[in-house]
Amino acid sequence: MAAYQVDWTREEVLNDAHLLIQTGVPTDLHHYSGAFHKAHVIAGTALGARMIAERVTAIQRLLRTPSA
Structure with a gap:
């Protein structure tokens, strides 16, 4: 049985x-x-803040990485 998806x-x-x-x-x-x-768009939630922080970190890493 598949898990309920939100x-x-x-x-x-x-x-x-x-x-x-x-x-x-x-x-x-x-x-x-x-x-x-x-x-992530729900203000004031720990999960939303974590999702945004991880997205910002990934974008920052992308911008620092020299292209091939």
Whole structure:
């Protein structure tokens, strides 16, 4: 029996990320168990703050990485 999903885009996003990884595209994949779609936009939640902080860190890393 499949687990209840609160993010209807989860499977599509996971599949897209796996395709990027398989083709050699540098990819960070973060899965937030129990999070719903757009959970990061709810102000004042610990999960939302964590999601935004991790996204900012990934963007900063991307901007520091020299392109090939």
